[in-house]
Amino acid sequence: MFVRITNDLAYRAISFGELGIAGDSNQKVSLNEFTYKKGSEIYGEKEPADYVYQVKAGSVRSYKLLPDGRRQIGAFHLVGDIFGLENGSEHRFTAEAIVNTTVRLIKRRSLEMMAESDAMVSRNLLGMTTENLEHAENHMLLLGRKTSLERVAAFLVEMDRRLAAAGVMPLPMSRRDIADYLGLTLETVSRALSRLHELGIIGFIGTNRRQITLLNRRQLATLDLQN
Amino acid sequence: MFVRITNDLAYRAISFGELGIAGDSNQKVSLNEFTYKKGSEIYGEKEPADYVYQVKAGSVRSYKLLPDGRRQIGAFHLVGDIFGLENGSEHRFTAEAIVNTTVRLIKRRSLEMMAESDAMVSRNLLGMTTENLEHAENHMLLLGRKTSLERVAAFLVEMDRRLAAAGVMPLPMSRRDIADYLGLTLETVSRALSRLHELGIIGFIGTNRRQITLLNRRQLATLDLQN
DNA sequence: CGTATAGTTGACTCATATCAATCTACGTGG
DNA sequence: CCACGTAGATTGATATGAGTCAACTATACG
Numbered sequence: 001m002f003v004r005i006t007n008d009l010a011y012r013a014i015s016f017g018e019l020g021i022a023g024d025s026n027q028k029v030s031l032n033e034f035t036y037k038k039g040s041e042i043y044g045e046k047e048p049a050d051y052v053y054q055v056k057a058g059s060v061r062s063y064k065l066l067p068d069g070r071r072q073i074g075a076f077h078l079v080g081d082i083f084g085l086e087n088g089s090e091h092r093f094t095a096e097a098i099v100n101t102t103v104r105l106i107k108r109r110s111l112e113m114m115a116e117s118d119a120m121v122s123r124n125l126l127g128m129t130t131e132n133l134e135h136a137e138n139h140m141l142l143l144g145r146k147t148s149l150e151r152v153a154a155f156l157v158e159m160d161r162r163l164a165a166a167g168v169m170p171l172p173m174s175r176r177d178i179a180d181y182l183g184l185t186l187e188t189v190s191r192a193l194s195r196l197h198e199l200g201i202i203g204f205i206g207t208n209r210r211q212i213t214l215l216n217r218r219q220l221a222t223l224d225l226q227n
Numbered sequence: 228m229f230v231r232i233t234n235d236l237a238y239r240a241i242s243f244g245e246l247g248i249a250g251d252s253n254q255k256v257s258l259n260e261f262t263y264k265k266g267s268e269i270y271g272e273k274e275p276a277d278y279v280y281q282v283k284a285g286s287v288r289s290y291k292l293l294p295d296g297r298r299q300i301g302a303f304h305l306v307g308d309i310f311g312l313e314n315g316s317e318h319r320f321t322a323e324a325i326v327n328t329t330v331r332l333i334k335r336r337s338l339e340m341m342a343e344s345d346a347m348v349s350r351n352l353l354g355m356t357t358e359n360l361e362h363a364e365n366h367m368l369l370l371g372r373k374t375s376l377e378r379v380a381a382f383l384v385e386m387d388r389r390l391a392a393a394g395v396m397p398l399p400m401s402r403r404d405i406a407d408y409l410g411l412t413l414e415t416v417s418r419a420l421s422r423l424h425e426l427g428i429i430g431f432i433g434t435n436r437r438q439i440t441l442l443n444r445r446q447l448a449t450l451d452l453q454n
Numbered sequence: 455c456g457t458a459t460a461g462t463t464g465a466c467t468c469a470t471a472t473c474a475a476t477c478t479a480c481g482t483g484g
Numbered sequence: 485c486c487a488c489g490t491a492g493a494t495t496g497a498t499a500t501g502a503g504t505c506a507a508c509t510a511t512a513c514g
Contacts, residue, residue: 045454064368066452072368087357092364122349129356130314136363137319141291141299143370144410148502175461183371185503190462207510209461225293227272375470402493412471417494434478436493 032105036097042084045094049086051105055079058101059172062093063180073181075135076173078163085111085128098172141227143183151182152192153223156202160214171210196220259332263324269311272321276313278332282306285328286399289320290407300408302362303400305389312338312355325399368454370410378409379419380450383429387441398437423447 033056036042042053045064053060060077074093077083084095086108115122142151155178159169171178175186182189193209196202201219205211214220260283263269269280269287280287287304301320304310311322313335342349369378382405386396398405402413409416420436423429428446432438441447 064364064454066368066372066454068452070372072371074364074367087353092361116346119343119346119349122346122353126314126349126353126356129353129360133356133360133363134319136360136367137291137301140301140363140366140370141293143367144299144407145293145297174459180371186461187463187504188502191502194462209510225295227291227293401491413493414472414495415470418470421494436478 033102034105035100035102038097038099038101040097042095042097042101042103043091045092046090048089049084049091050108051084052082052108052111053077053084053095054082054104054106056102056104058103059098060095060101060103061098061173061177061181062095064093071180072183073177074139075132076177076181078172082128085125087129098177138227146225148182148184148188149192149195150223150225151184152178152189152196153220154226155182156196156212156214157217157220157224157226160217164214167213168205169212169214171212260329261332262327262329265324265326265328267324269322269324269328269330270318272318274318275316276311276318277335278311279309279335279338280304280311280322281309281331281333283329283331285330286325287322287328287330288325288400288404288408289322291320298407299410300404301366302359303404303408305399309355312352314356325404365454373452375409375411375415376419376422377450377452378411379405379416379423380447381453382409383423383439383441384444384447384451384453387444391441394440395432396439396441398439 036058042060043049043051055077057079059079060081060083061073062075062077062083063071063073065071075083076098077095084091086092111121111125115125142154146154156169159171163169173181175189178184179186179189184192193202193212197204199219201214201216201223203213203215205213263285270276270278272291282304284306286306287308287310288300289302289304289310290298290300292298302310303325304322311318313319338348338352342352369381373381383396386398390396400408402416405411406413406416411419420429420439424431426446428441428443428450430440430442432440
């Protein structure tokens with residue numbers, strides 16, 4: 001429901017005009033789209049936020065780093081998601097392509113100008129920010145108070161909602177990414193997944209441990225003590 | 228800076244008109260202000276969000292609960308803070324008075340109507356939501372990746388910024404509240420504070436362990452690995 | 455194919471939680 | 485104003501869930 005609204009927003013903004021952006025080594029310019037190679041940075045924390053992005057293909061992780069390298073991923077951005085929308089002048093996260101990823105670009109100024117004159121756009125901006133806030137609020141509960149098994153269960157429920165096609169979840173992110181999203185280590189994530197597998201709650205497609213099926217959503221929902 | 232803006236917003240909204248609200252046992256009606264006794268609930272999660280609040284005196288905690296009682300406090304609201312502002316129809320947290328607290332009430336509809344016609348109000352709403360989002364994002368990093376000592380140091384730095392008067396921090400909240408804010412237990416918080424005291428980084432005023440002075444902000448900032 | 459990267463699993467450690475015993479401050483009623 | 489009771493805070497002893505270190509396996513990629 002919100003997805004449709006935010007998509008409208010993106011498309012409307014994009015129709016505003018072309019964005020003249022100098023390409024760099026990791027990007028291929030194709031009108032108002034960019035492609036980022038797996039692992040490359042889309043923007044860095046503290047960098048000026050001149051563009052808003054929408055994932056056309058691929059996946060993106062947004063994270064903060066502590067000086068010693070500890071990483072907290074705040075969100076994964078999947079196909080259709082808009083990210084990089086800031087109110088202040090700088091990005092508050094670093095965004096990286098998890099796999100080869102194509103994004104649509106929207107000039108931020110044009111969005112702001114539209115919001116100025118169009119109350120609908122303005123309301124959509126607030127709605128998107130609220131969505132992000134809501135996600136962060138739920139994630140605080142997860143990070144502050146849930147066990148490792150509950151966290152992994154919650155992650156699977158979230159991903160199921162967002163990217164399950166015909167019962168199969170093709171996770172684009174590594175165990176380390178999942179761990180940094182859930183405030184755990186990759187070993188703990190791996191053990192939790194193995195445990196859920198033993199318990200018959202999830203299955204792996206073939207031998208690929210990133211292709212997951214949910215065999216028992218009810219049990220998973222029970223573990224995902226959704227507030 | 229933002230505080231001033233959001234205050235303006237509140238005052239403007241309040242001038243809109245009186246709010247006829249039936250009092251309950253824990254409230255005293257005084258024009259558009261309410262007083263809540265220590266520990267009483269201001270609103271509950273999932274309740275309709277018809278009002279926005281501003282703390283006139285006292286302190287408030289906003290939290291989510293898991294079914295088994297585990298609690299995550301998302302934010303403390305101190306004098307001047309606005310809280311309970313929702314975009315959807317329901318509150319996403321439960322809000323409780325930490326001590327006897329007086330709040331100003333603003334009818335949400337009136338805010339929305341103002342936003343409709345006044346782009347400035349609309350921008351302020353977005354700005355406040357973004358502030359909340361930023362806080363939540365930083366808190367995710369804390370909850371996901373910081374040690375107990377770092378968390379407590381970060382908490383003290385935050386409170387120092389928000390309520391230190393003449394070098395003394397009179398904390399309104401209990402050790403349990405702090406623990407639920409930081410994703411720790413009250414014992415761990417207590418030990419961390421004792422440790423910071425031993426290290427000469429903080430001091431206690433008199434025998435009251437809730438009156439804290441920061442003796443060495445530099446060391447505290449070092450522990451507060453601020454991203 | 456073979457090399458590099460990602461994932462799993464096991465053994466052990468450690469930070470924080472849990473359980474428990476004081477200790478202290480504060481509000482209440484005599 | 486003082487004694488008492490209660491809630492909050494500290495501190496100690498112990499338990500435990502998740503982290504660390506390490507070996508091994510599997511998968512993807514050139």
